Each structure stands twice: as structure tokens, then as C-alpha cells.
Amino acid sequence: MANTGVLPFVRGVDFTKNDFSDGKFPAALRLMTGVQWLKLDKTNISEIAEEMGKLGKLEHLSMKNNDLEKLFGELTELNSLRSLNLRHNRVKSSGIPTELFQLEELTTLDLSHNKLKEIPDGLEKAKNLLVLNLSHNQIDSIPTALFIHLTDLLFLDLSHNKLETLPPQTRRLANLQTLILSDNPLEVFQLRQLPSLQSLEVLHMRNTQRNLQNFPTSLDTLANLAELDLAQNSLARVPDCLFNLPNLRRLNLSENEITELSASIDCWTKLETLNLSRNQLTALPATLVKLSQLRRLYLNDNQLDFDGIPSGIGKLSCLEVFSASNNLLEMIPEGLCRCGSLKKLNLSSNKLITLPDAIYLCSDLDQLDLRNNPDLIMPPKPMEMQKGAGIEFYNIDFSLQHQLRLAGATVPPAAQTSGAPSKDPIARKLRLRRGARPEVGQADSAKVLKGMKDIADEKNAKNWEEERTESLKPKRWDESLEKPPLDYS
Template sequence: MLVLNLSHNSIDTIPNQLFINLTDLLYLDLSENRLESLPPQMRRLVHLQTLVLNGNPLLHAQLRQFPAMTALQTLHLRSTQRTQSNLPTSLEGLSNLADVDLSCNDLTRVPECLYTLPSLRRLNLSSNQITELSLCIDQWVHVETLNLSRNQLTSLPSAICKLSKLKKLYLNSNKLDFDGLPSGIGKLTNLEEFMAANNNLELVPESLCRCPKLRKLVLNKNHLVTLPEAIHFLTEIEVLDVRENPNLVMPPKPADRAAEWYNIDFSLQNQLRLAGASPATVAAAAAAGSGPKDPMARKMRLRRRKDSAQDDQAKQVLKGMSDVAQEKNKKQEESADARAPSGKVRRWDQGLEKPRLDYSEFFTEDVGQLPGLTIWQIENFVPVLVEEAFHGKFYEADCYIVLKTFLDDSGSLNWEIYYWIGGEATLDKKACSAIHAVNLRNYLGAECTCEAPSLFR
């Protein structure tokens, strides 16, 4: 089987055995179900190219299976309750991943794992809570479509100007203000669509008009006062939307250019006419536009707005410095409390820093979280979960790991770990049972010892 579509059902769990024999699968769609976790056997799908998980409540799923899917090209995780804490820390092994959709989630910043994707071309981060972009975005050298609409962005970093292959940039419904767009945005020479509707923009950089391939420019529902005069030189423009900018005054056409150079009438009257305004409204706009204008008043108004924005930035900087100082004082107080003498004797190894090891390749994230018995059998050097119906049936040629989970007197989870070695088991199975028993202990963070009961061997 190459294609499996189980979307738009009411599936809440997937059997662990489902993907064992589907290693040739290329396309898998599990969207719009009720899945809260994914089986660890999904890491066997090494040929999978497209994975769609949209619309599943995967809040507590860590998605540790993803780094093993090295052939993955498309990954859609829209509306799956993704946060900074439940995404993989790295996806650099997915060298073919080109299309990622993380829209409609709870991200407050761009996940670090996205910066390590060498083939990324389409990225959708719309409808999140992202407040700023890192300078690391200059690593997206192949990105062609970037959707950041419906976030909390107030400005774009200058590093975005290094995305030389970017064709479509969507910034609708953010909080971009007076200095929201970098002055070097004209370096995006391949830009075809730029959409920044429903923001707080008052001006756009003149360099935006140097994007020779720009076909669609949407700036409606802002606070634009004017546009650069170079807007008239965008010869490839097909859509210019500047509706609902009440203070907008369109720049005049240069007098030294013939009319045949232009295929769009940028006058306010024509824009109102295209928008379906009544003839009386168009005539009133023409009369209002013919009156004398005070260019100095407009410059002063813009300067006041810019000064106000700079004051707000200064306040933010001072608040940030205050927060850093408070955090530093708090850490110093905690350090002093930790050094204070106490009557309790600490273990010698409690002060040692434990290395960060990932055992999710062998054990699921819910292991040891409920009282009961869990058993694994060693197969091909790795532990494989044994179904409950087969508990108690051990074979002399195999080795097993047994986890007993129980509640102690205080109501806290506790564990006992054993490994059972068959009398006719091979040396590799014997070694792996002992090694993975220790791995299980480390994965649980338990302080118990791993034992091999002699009466079972």
C-alpha cells in the first residue's frame, strides 16, 4: 500500500501494529480525527513523503517519530495544539522537507527546529501568537512562500531581506506600525505577492517599489498617508488594494513620463469609482482633492507619530532591563537558599548534571504513567511491546524487560524494573535486555535498580 487516507472520521487511537507492515507507504492523511497521540511504530515509515495531521488534539504528543521519517517532503500540523514545548527540538535530518503548515496553533515564536530545514520552500505560520522573528530566518534561503498572517508582529527584521527566492509574503492582520517594514525590502527581487492588510502601517518603504516582479500589492485597512512616487514604475502590477485608508493621498504621476507608460489610474477618484462609490462621492473627493494642501503639516504629523513610536520602544527597552534585573536577583536568592545548610543528607549523584538522552525511539511517552505491568520483548536489538494477552508466556530463546508501575504510600508513582534472560537466548539479546532496562530507568527518571531475577532464567 502506497496511499492511506483516514481523514474526517472519529478515530481516537491507532493500533500499534498498523504501521508494522506499511513500510512502503508514501502518503498518509489522518486529519480531522480525535487523535491525542501517535504510535511509536510510525518511525518505521521511512519512505513516507506526505503526512497530514490537521485538526487532531495532539496536545501532549511530543512527535518524536518525525526525525526518523527522512523521506518526508510535506508535513501539515494545522490546528494540532502545537506549542514550543511539544515540538521536536531538531528536524535537521529531514533534508527533503519542503512544505510545513503549523497554522492555527499556540506558537509564540518560530520553532527552532524550522531553522535547520535545508529544503524548506513553503512555510505557513498564520493564526498563531508570534510576536517577533529571529535573525535566524536568513537561513531560509530556498523559501518561496511565507505566511505570517494573523499573528502579533509589530515589525520585520532586516534579515528577511536575505530571502532572495521569496515570491509570496503574507502579513495580514498583524500589528505592523510606522517602522514595521525594513527599508531593504526591495532586495526581494523575486517577490510577486505582498499582502499586509489590516495593520497599522502609515508608510511603506520606497524600496518596495523596486521589486520588478511585484504583481499583487494589498495594503487595505491600514493608516497609510501616502505611497512612494515610485509606485507608478511597477509595470507588472495587476492588483493594488489600498481601500479603507481614510487619510491616503495618492502621489502624482511624474510629469516627464508619457501616459502610455501606465496602465493603472492611481487617483483617489478612480479608486473610489472602482470600489463602487456613488458619482456624488467621487465628485466630492475630486473637489476636496483640488484644494491646497499643506505639505509641512503632513510632515509634522508623520514626525509626531514616529517620535511616539520611538518613545514606546524606549519604554519597552526599560521594561526589559527591569525584568532582567529582577530575574537575576531572583536567581541569586534561590542560589543562596540552595547553599544554606540543611539537616537532610543529599545523595552524591544528585548534584551531577544528567546528559540529555532521547529514548523515545524505544519507549512511548506514556510508559510508566499508569499502575500496572508492561513487558517488552527484544527483537532486532530493540524492545518491542508485548500485548497484555501474552503476558506470562516467556520463551527460552528470548529476553524480556518487565516494568511494574505502582503507587507508594504517598500516592506517587514508583517503578520496579526487571529483565528476564532466556536460557537459550543469543548473546546480543542478553546484552540488549540489560542495556534497554537501564535506558528505561533513565527515561523514567527512576532511582530504582534494574534486576535480573535468577529464578526466571
């Protein structure tokens, strides 16, 4: 195909899941001189094709899930390359040319899920990198020079490696917004560089052997921190410094050894997701209901019973997900059914006997998981919600004492005795039965009603007389005329 064809005008090509093994790489690619993005994911390539050297305008290249071991070849000639994704290959550190990191436009590099045992030589020369992913490799150390030059990094993922420490130069990453260190043996590392990372918004330290002794107490200096993952550690309680992070939105403390939750959690006024699953909690503090922005609450695999859940939980108006499987719940507070945004309710593997009648009021509920509760008996469906109930469907009690009970508050004696009369059906029947009997104090009312009736009768008689007189008046001359019969046949 000639250069005058359509190929020079192609801006992007997706070859995903084509088979380019054994030299089957498309020769026509060399004619796509204007291509800017190229996907070669899952194409069984094992080396860099010669045709790629002609793609001088290529900016985004993805070669995920292939059999690449070396990157020598034409990649170093792609001067416009901005992002390079090589995750899920077999690349070793020795198979990466140092010239690759001298591409001035390169800002995103993903080498995760490969076979790197050390940081590739020359990586510190990629001074314009903004995103660097080296996760799921076998890296055991970070060279000192790496973070001296990569000061523009915004995203750094070093998770699932064999790192025991980080170099002191980590504090130079003043622009870093996301740092992922999960699944590294950092037991003796104190993370003293954290206070220098003032732009940090996301920090993951899952499975890093954290406990109360080696936990970084300076964490509360990160004023912009919005997401914190501390799952799979050995924390016996929530570290005090976490209560000084008012901008937290997502907090994962699952799979720790936490036995009690402090009442100070009410400081997390912006918290949207709280994961406390797989701990040893027996109760939640009453201040939980002050987390007005909370949307997702995970409490699976704890030791919570009915008394351990705050009765005022219905105040969490934004709550969409409540998951408390594998606990000791025999009942749930009725207030939980008053969470107007609730969409997913997981109560599986508990000791439930029944549920509140208000469960039928959860109109937005999409998922209700009640598996493995052998003694559970669902409450009867309210009559007003059954088919044919008519106007009774809207029979809602707005009395003060009823609303106080729904909110979990104690009803004062004054509220119990005051207000509208009780809706006792027996009393109502008695009132209807004696409705026709005259009672003391009703004589005057009867006289007034009789007088009004007499006045109405006189008025009706007068109106009838006027109508009768009107009908006896003689007709005018024009009303007496008869129209002649006309035959149009």
C-alpha cells in the first residue's frame, strides 16, 4: 500500500488480542507515520519490532501482557513517547537500555508485574517522570540517587516488593500525591520522611508490619491526606495521630487486632468509607452517628451484637452500604432501616431471629444478604403496604413521641401524655356506637341546629314560590310565534 493511502493519517490503532508471535508483526505499521497511540496488549510479542522505529509521532504505547524480556531495539528512537506501559511481561533490569530513560517527553512509566530485582540503571535520568509504577517485582533496595532527580513525581507505587527501607532522599518528593508501599517488609522502618511529603493525598501501608511501636506518629502532619490504607497490620487500637487528620475520606483498618474504637472518631467529619472488618470489636462508639458524610461502613468478622451498634445510627442519612456479616447480631436497631440512602445491607452469618418491621420502608435497598441465619423469621408485611390497602398506605404517624422513638431517643413523660388522643380502635368503636345518644351539654347545640334548619326551609320555600310565579308570566309576542313547517324533500 502506497504512502498516499489512508495509513499516514491514522492517529491510533488497537491490536489487542491479535497473534503477532513468530514474526507476524504487521508490516503496514511502518506506513502509519502519523499514529499517536498504539495498543499491542496480549499479542504474544517477545521482542520490539523493527517497524516501530518509524513511528516518530507516537506518544502513548501499551504492550501489556506479553512475553517481552528485553526492550532493546527501536523504543529508544521514539522521541515523542510520553507514556509506556509494560506491565505483566518478563522484563529484567538487565534487559532495559539506559537510553530509554533519556527520552525527554517520557512522563509515565509502568514496569509492574515483571522480574525486576533492582532498579534499572539510568532510571534517575528520566527527570520528567510524573508516574512511576514498579510494583509486583522483587526489588529489595532503592538507590540513593533515584529520588534526587525525580522530584516531579506525582504517583509512586513500590508495593509488593522486598523493600525493608526507603532512602532519606524520599523527602525530596515534595510534589508526590500518591505513595503506595503495601506488602513490603518495612518492620524496622520508621518512615521519618513522611512530614516532608506535604502534598500527599493517598498513602497505602497495607501489610507493612505496622504496630503501635513502629507506627509513624508524624502522620498527623499530612494535612491533605484523604485516603489511608493500614489493613493487614498488627494495630491493637487506632493510633492517636489519626484523629488529627480531619480531611480523611477513606480509611481502611481491616485485618488488625483492634478491640475498641475511640469516641474521638467524630473528628472525621469528611469520612466517606470506613473499613473495620476482621478485627475484634464488640461495640461501636455512639459518636459514630456524627460522621454525617459516611457512605460505606464495613464491619464484617467482628464480635458485634445488638447492643454494640448505636441506636441513633439512623442519623447517617448518607449511608449506602452497611456490611456486618459474621458477627453476633440477633437483631439490628430499627434506626438502621431509617437510613434513607441505604442500598446494600449485608447481615449474613449472624444469629438473627427477626428484623424490625421498618425493613419494609427501605425503598432504595438493592441488595439484602441474610444468608446463614437459620433462626431468622421475617416480620409480617404491614397491612398498609399490601395490595388494595388504598389510602391506608399513607397512614403515617407524625406524632412527637413516635418520631422520638424512631430516632432512638428516650420519650419524656410529658411527650407521652400530651398531644393528640391515642388511636385506640376500641375507643373509636365506642364513640361511634354512642354517637346517636344525646349527652349533657348538647341541648344548646341542638337548638342552634334546629334554628338553622328552619331558616334553610323558609329560604327554600321562598325560592320555590319565586320560580312558580316566574313560570306563570305571559309569553312575549315573539315567543308565541310558531315557525311554519318546511318540507325540504
